[in-house]
Amino acid sequence: MRLGSGGMRKIALTLTLLAVCILASCSSESGAKPLPFEFTRDHACSVCGMIIVDFPGSKAQMHYSSGRPDSFCSTLDMFLFYLQPDCPANITAIYVNDMGKADMDHPRGHWIDAKAAFYVFGAKVKGSMGESLVPFGNPADAQAYIGKHGGMIVRFDKVNLAMLRP
Numbered sequence: 460m461r462l463g464s465g466g467m468r469k470i471a472l473t474l475t476l477l478a479v480c481i482l483a484s485c486s487s488e489s490g491a492k493p494l495p496f497e498f499t500r501d502h503a504c505s506v507c508g509m510i511i512v513d514f515p516g517s518k519a520q521m522h523y524s525s526g527r528p529d530s531f532c533s534t535l536d537m538f539l540f541y542l543q544p545d546c547p548a549n550i551t552a553i554y555v556n557d558m559g560k561a562d563m564d565h566p567r568g569h570w571i572d573a574k575a576a577f578y579v580f581g582a583k584v585k586g587s588m589g590e591s592l593v594p595f596g597n598p599a600d601a602q603a604y605i606g607k608h609g610g611m612i613v614r615f616d617k618v619n620l621a622m623l624r625p
């Protein structure tokens with residue numbers, strides 16, 4: 460049986476649509492990052508149990524492949540949790556507030572990827588749990604903060620437990 464050019468086009472189109480559908484279903488199941496959410500009075504810190512919205516400073520949230528998130532009242536608590544040997548390995552996303560855009564007293568929104576942030580460490584300003592790691596999406600905002608409050612820029616992968624212990 461011979462197919463004309465119209466038949467061949469239909470087969471090619473069908474195969475192309477099938478391939479697109481297969482690729483789309485794979486990427487939506489495994490490649491999509493969960494979106495950040497806003498904290499309410501129902502969210503308590505996964506480390507200390509404090510009601511997150513009752514305290515100033517940047518917050519953090521960690522998402523897992525199971526769909527379950529952990530919530531943190533401060534970046535300090537997030538790092539103390541993340542740097543433990545028994546921290547879950549199935550983390551799909553970590554978000555922090557960009558403090559170059561969010562209100563320091565009542566941060567909402569302006570969520571950025573925690574691993575891409577520029578953290579100011581060692582500033583004169585302390586957070587809700589002591590030492591503060593103030594995240595910024597833009598290094599110029601971090602430098603401006605350092606100009607007012609001191610400290611130094613530290614990247615996510617350079618933060619360690621020794622820095623966070625008094």
